[in-house]
Amino acid sequence: MRAAVLVDSNEALQVRDVALDNPGPKEVSVKMAAAGVCHSDWHVMQGDLPVPLPAILGHEGAGIVEQVGKDVFGIRPGDHVVLSWIPSCGHCFYCLKGRPDMCDEAFNIQLSGSLPGNAMRLHWDQGPLYHYLGTSCFAEQTVVPDTGVIPIDPSIPLNKAALVGCAVTTGFGAVVHTAQVGVGDSVSVIGCGGVGLNVIQAAHLAGADPIIAIDANGNKKDLAKKFGATHFVDASQTDDLITPVLDLTQGRGSDFAFEVIGRTETIEAAYGMVRKAGMAVIVGVAPPHLDVSLNAFSFPSQSKILTGSWYGQSVPAVDIPRILGLYQRGKLNLDDLVSQSYALEDINEAFRELTQGTVARGVIEF
Numbered sequence: 299m300r301a302a303v304l305v306d307s308n309e310a311l312q313v314r315d316v317a318l319d320n321p322g323p324k325e326v327s328v329k330m331a332a333a334g335v336c337h338s339d340w341h342v343m344q345g346d347l348p349v350p351l352p353a354i355l356g357h358e359g360a361g362i363v364e365q366v367g368k369d370v371f372g373i374r375p376g377d378h379v380v381l382s383w384i385p386s387c388g389h390c391f392y393c394l395k396g397r398p399d400m401c402d403e404a405f406n407i408q409l410s411g412s413l414p415g416n417a418m419r420l421h422w423d424q425g426p427l428y429h430y431l432g433t434s435c436f437a438e439q440t441v442v443p444d445t446g447v448i449p450i451d452p453s454i455p456l457n458k459a460a461l462v463g464c465a466v467t468t469g470f471g472a473v474v475h476t477a478q479v480g481v482g483d484s485v486s487v488i489g490c491g492g493v494g495l496n497v498i499q500a501a502h503l504a505g506a507d508p509i510i511a512i513d514a515n516g517n518k519k520d521l522a523k524k525f526g527a528t529h530f531v532d533a534s535q536t537d538d539l540i541t542p543v544l545d546l547t548q549g550r551g552s553d554f555a556f557e558v559i560g561r562t563e564t565i566e567a568a569y570g571m572v573r574k575a576g577m578a579v580i581v582g583v584a585p586p587h588l589d590v591s592l593n594a595f596s597f598p599s600q601s602k603i604l605t606g607s608w609y610g611q612s613v614p615a616v617d618i619p620r621i622l623g624l625y626q627r628g629k630l631n632l633d634d635l636v637s638q639s640y641a642l643e644d645i646n647e648a649f650r651e652l653t654q655g656t657v658a659r660g661v662i663e664f
Contacts, residue, residue, distance in 0.1 A: 471610015
C-alpha cells in the first residue's frame, strides 16, 4: 500500500510503498477514505513534538472496516468508522474517573509509537515503521485498536466525518465539556483554524454572545463569521489582543477565552482577556519546552481559572455520534470546514498551505 512516511524531523514526508500486517487480537484493519491535515502532525514534522521515527503520521481519519482481529465485538467488515486517537482502555485510574481523554494506556501508545501490547503492524524495506497516535491514517490502509474505531451512519460523507476524529471533537468538547459555555456568555477565540472554527460554532450553538474571533490572517474574518463569530479582531494589525476584547465586553473581559494556537504569547493573552473569575481554556498544542509567564498576584486577586482541554475532554464513542447527529440535522457545519482536498501524493503541498493559513481544513482523500 502507499503511505506518507516521516523519516526524520524537518524533512518532507515521503510517499512510499509500505507493508501492513493483518490485525491482531482486539485490532481492526481500516481502508482509509479521508484524513485531515492537522497542525499536530506539522509539529511532529518540525521536531516540536518528539515521537519515535520513522513513522506514518495522520490522526484525523475515517474509512471502512476491512478486517477485524480476534476478540473484537460490535465492529464488522463494511462498517463506516471514524478513528479516535485516544483509544482509552476503560480500566485505568483516569478512565474509571470518567476522564478517558487522560487514559494512561492511550498515552503509552502515543509515546511508544506502537499499538497496545507494544504491537507493530507497519513495515517497509528499511525495517519497522512506527505507528502515530494509534492511527497512522496518512496511508491507504491502517490497523488500529478496536477502541479507536467509532462506527457511524454510512450515509455521512467520509471526507466530512474524518474531521470529527480530531478538530471538530476537540473544539466542540472544549466548549461543551471543559468550559460548559451557556446562553449569553461572552467568548473570545484566539486562532481560527480547523479547531478554532469548531470552538466558535460550538459556542454559537450554546447561545454565547458576543463571540470574538481573533486571528492574524484577516482573510479568516468571513469564515469565522460564517461559523458564528459576532466580531473579528485582525491580530496582524495590533500586538494588543486584550484591549479589543475589553472594549467589546464593557471593560470586564470575556467570560471564556479559548487559545487554539499553542504559543506563549497567545496563551498569556487568553489569560489576560478573561474577566475576574472567568476561564481561559488552552486547546492549542505548544512544544513541550515552552513556558508561560503570568502574574502571581492575579491568581488570588482575580480568581481566574486557567485550564487545558485535551481532545475536548471527550468520550469519543458518545461524542462523535452526537456531533455527527447535529451535522445531519443541520445544526453543525462540517461542509465549509473542508476548504481543499488533496491526493496522498500532494500531502506536502497540503501542509504548506496549512502553515500559510490559506485553508480552513485540508483533507487527503484516498
